[in-house]
Structures are given as structure tokens and as C-alpha cells.
Amino acid sequence: MKILVGIKRVVDFNVRVRVKPDGSGVDTDGAKMSINPFDEIALEEALRLREAGIASEVIVISIGDSSCQQQLRTGLAMGADRAIQVDTDIHLQPLAAARTMLAVIETEQPGLVILGKQAIDDDNNQTGQMLAALWNRPQATFASKVVVAGDTATVTREVDAGLETIEVDLPAVITTDLRLNTPRFVKLPDIMKAKRKPLEVIAFTELAVSNDNNIQIDHYAPPAVREKGIMVDSAAALVTELKSRGLL
Amino acid sequence: MSKILIIAEHNGVELNNSTAKCVSCAIATGGEIHIAVFSATGNEIAQQASELSGVTEIINIQSADYSHALATTIAPEAALLAADYSHVYGPSSTYGKDLMPRIAALIGVNQVSDIMAVKSSRSFQRPIYAGNAIIDVSVPADQTIVATVRNASWPAAETGGSASMREHTATAERPTHTRFVELASEGGDRPDLQSAKRVISGGRGLGSQENFAIIYALADKLGAGVGASRAAVDAAYVPNDMQVGQTGKIISPDLYIAFGISGAIQHITGIKDAGTIVAINKDSEAPIFEVADIGLVGDLFAIIPEIEAAL
Ligand SMILES: Cc1cc2nc3c(=O)[nH]c(=O)nc-3n(C[C@H](O)[C@H](O)[C@H](O)COP(=O)(O)OP(=O)(O)OC[C@H]3O[C@@H](n4cnc5c(N)ncnc54)[C@H](O)[C@@H]3O)c2cc1C
């Protein structure tokens, strides 16, 4: 079984992005770029399934311009067998990203697709669910545990009420939550080895995917700031303060 | 005029408060508001939905296949119903986040995630980059708007309404490739985080699962819900459903008290809508003090008993 893993290039989670003064976007110039943290977890899970003999090949895919090859190379260094870059300068919204993945799925025929639950730039949390819908296959979102046996996967999902377990027939789409695993560190020799692993570039235009029905972004603003607070010097003063504000 | 369909969230017995919040967002959008209730035997739930004021019709869709809230079985029928509406709203709970994009894809549109505010019937505000930027987005007139409503940004709609009830028989396919196995909840009987008026949270500073007992004890004294940082969840001090933040629950209590939480941006995102934020941390440089309304520097293990004594 092949596993396809989505890898999105995003501003590193430690970087605090700022909105440009004219409201035209966020300033990401020179910001450190990384693999979306949830996608690193997705790749780690796929690698573990390969190491357990359940998967035979792990393919990482990124949709974006040539700069995302950097994240694909990191994915190869972590242990993916090969990489696909779908080349486009357009920042695709989730529906088109899902359609693009579906086009690649038709060629690659993976038994499992693992994506992150959300990309931490746009915080959309849509692509996996959309891909599963278009592919007419099961979705197991927000996974914190995955067990694959034969042609089904049993997935524990982090839901508001606790932990929900569902069973899905393969092929299926799984999206990852933070507690699924802890991704491995990349070792230097693996970075060298990754340079020789195959990285295929497919032009987005070649896939005949329609990029329509987009949501328009009109304006960017910084979040509202909270008024500066006060410091108290004892628990008793804290309780007095809360009581005077009618909170206790 | 806009016609808005809300997909109700419930646990099989009771309507979730998130549905009433979607109604508030729909009222702000303007238009006729209907609620679809997918359930196995949910007449009670449909009845509760019909009492939300501002709603004119409840679509009651019952089938044994809906005994668990699986996106794969609900989405095809919801997408069919959507043909009669300009807007389809669901909550930004894990239920809505799982379901709504599947509906959007079947209709062939992108989703507006996490509506914080409505600017006009087709234009909305939503957060990106963990709340570091707020964007105004608009959806072109020829597209159905599918959206999730950010729970923490909206009050629950009032009750006192009396919407009409329409029974509807589902005709779309209900695939069997996805099957519910079980739901394990560890919640107990403390107030639900997303509706609690007071929330007490603990972070890595608690140091162990056993030490968390002092947080529970204080919460019980104050009738508060209990939350945690991701570090506390990762270290297995508490179960996952207590995590507050970008990837946990986004909450908006009147009072939020954080003990031993440093204030990472991912955590702050989840508490920014709280009325008053109180932080107790032994490190006076901890970033949580930048957002706290009231801060106290000190050892939480000494301070908690002192708070209890002063109550
Ligand atoms: C993609 C992504 C998503 C994330 N989502 C979330 C999320 O949803 N929610 C979330 O919380 N985090 C999230 N995180 C993690 C986040 O970045 C932080 O790592 C986490 O919030 C830290 O938790 P903490 O404050 O408990 O621990 P720490 O940062 O280790 O802070 C512990 C604090 O306790 C204080 N302390 C220690 N002992 C005491 C004592 N005796 N008395 C008083 N104070 C004491 C210390 O001074 C310190 O400030 C996410 C991270 C990523 C990458």
C-alpha cells in the first residue's frame, strides 16, 4: 500500500507574523519557513506504518511554487521515498488543493492519504474533509491514534466530548492532531541521501484542475489589543480585586 | 433575501449550545433562518431547536443511520438540502469542523471558517495565523456560502420562539464505509468548558497528574470548568478534551485563571475572548502577563491555598 502525505510550506509556528500597515497582507518577508507542524506528524505516522510493514511506499506532495521543494526535501530526509511538487504560483484555497490532490491520487492510487488537520497559516481546517468528499471515501479527522489492519483503519479522534473511535474502509483520508506522535529529527546523513531521492515536478496547469469559487480576501487587520492589566502582590489582594469587579 | 440553513449539533439527547450561537450569527447575517436536525430519534432535540428565537422552520430528518454524528452520512443529504439556501452554517466545534467542509466540497465551494463577525450578508471577519491577523473575506454572489461560526465570538440566541416543524425523509446515499465504534469521555460533571462562566486552567507548572488535584478542588469551590495547556495534556496530567488553545477549545468565560501557563501564542488564541484573564506564574517575564488583566507573580502551590483561605 502506498501512503500519500500532504506537506504545506508555512511560516514557522514560532514566528509571530505581523499585518502590513496598509492592510494588504501579512509580512512574511524573510520569515523562517517550515513544514506545517500537523503535516510533519502526518509524515511521521506514514513512516511508522511503512516501518511496521503495513505501507510499502510513502510519497510526500506539496502544492506551491519551487520554494516548497525545500520542505519536500526535508520530508525526504525524514524518510519519505519520493516527492511530488505540483507547481503553481497561485495560493490555492482548500477546494482547489483537494481537487489537485485528487488528480494525483488518480495516478498514484494510494491506500491511505494523511494530511494535517489544519494549515497554521490560513487555519482553514478543510482540505482533508474536502478531498474525502470529492473522492467519495471515508474521512477520519483529528486523529490521535491510527491502527491499520487489512483493508480497514481504526482511528481515535480528538473531539470536544473526548475521544471518539471510528472504523473506516480503505482507501481513506486521515487528518492528524498533535498527539498522534512526535516526529523524528532529521539526521545530517539523511539530508545528503535525500538529495538523491526522486522529486517530480508536475505543472498545476497540466492537471486540468479548476480553481474557481474562491473566497475573496478584502482586508487584513491586526487583532484587537486588550487593555494593559494590573499586577497584584498577594493572593488576598487578588481575591479582593476579583470581588470588587463582581467576578467572585 | 438570504435564506440560511443551520446544521444543528447535539449529543443524541440535547441540542448543543453551539447551535444557538449559529442562530445569533445568522440573525446578524439577516434573512430567513431554518435549522436541520439530523438524528436517530431526535424529536426532543428538534423541539428544543424550534424554541430558539429568530428561527422559522425546523427540518427534522430522522434515520437510524444518523444515530452517530458521522460527516460521511450527514453531508450528502445536507448538500441536497443546501440547494434551497444562500447560506449554510454550522458550529466551529469538532463536529462542525468535520462536517461542514465535506458539505462545502459536495456543493463545490470553499468554506468560510470561524466567522467572528458579520460585515454584510456576504462578507465576514475571521482569524488566521492563530489569531495574529483578522481578515475580511467576501463570497461572490453566485456562490452558496458554507461557513463555520466561531463559538467564542457569539452569544447564544434567546429562547421563546416557536418555529414550524417539517419532517423530511433523507434520499441521499448514506455510505457504510465509515462506522462509529465508541466515544470515551472523561469529562465528569464539571461545567462544560465552552459554556462555563469561570474556567481555571493549569499548565506544565503543575508538574504532575496528582498535583492537578488542587486545580480541581479550587474549580469546584468556584463552580468553574477546568482547562489546561497543551503541555499539561502532552505530559498526561489531564485528558485531551481539556486543552484550551488554537488546536484545543476556544473559550470565552467571564473569568479565566491560568496557573503555571507561560502564555504561548497558541494558548492565548484560545482565551482572548475571556472577559477577565488572571495569570499566576512564578516567572515575572512569562508572556501570559502581557495579556493578563490581573497578574500575580509567585509559586502556584503556595498561592492556591492562600486564595482558598481568602475566598
Ligand atoms: C501547531 C501548534 C499548536 C498548538 N496548540 C496549542 C493549544 O491549542 N493550546 C496550548 O496550550 N498550546 C498549544 N501549543 C503548544 C504551545 O506552543 C506551548 O508549548 C504550550 O502552550 C506550553 O504550555 P505551558 O504554558 O503549560 O508550558 P510551559 O511553556 O513550559 O510553561 C510553564 C509555565 O509554568 C510556570 N511555572 C512552573 N512552575 C510554577 C509554579 N510552581 N508556580 C507558578 N508558575 C510555575 C513557568 O514559569 C512557565 O511559565 C501548540 C503548539 C503548536 C506547534
Ligand SMILES: Nc1ncnc2c1ncn2[C@@H]1O[C@H](COP(=O)(O)O)[C@@H](O)[C@H]1O
Ligand atoms: N498547498 C498545499 N500543499 C500540500 N498540502 C496541503 C496544501 N494545502 C493544504 N494541504 C494539506 O491539507 C491540510 C489542511 O490544510 P487547510 O485545510 O488549509 O487547513 C494541511 O495540513 C496539509 O496536509
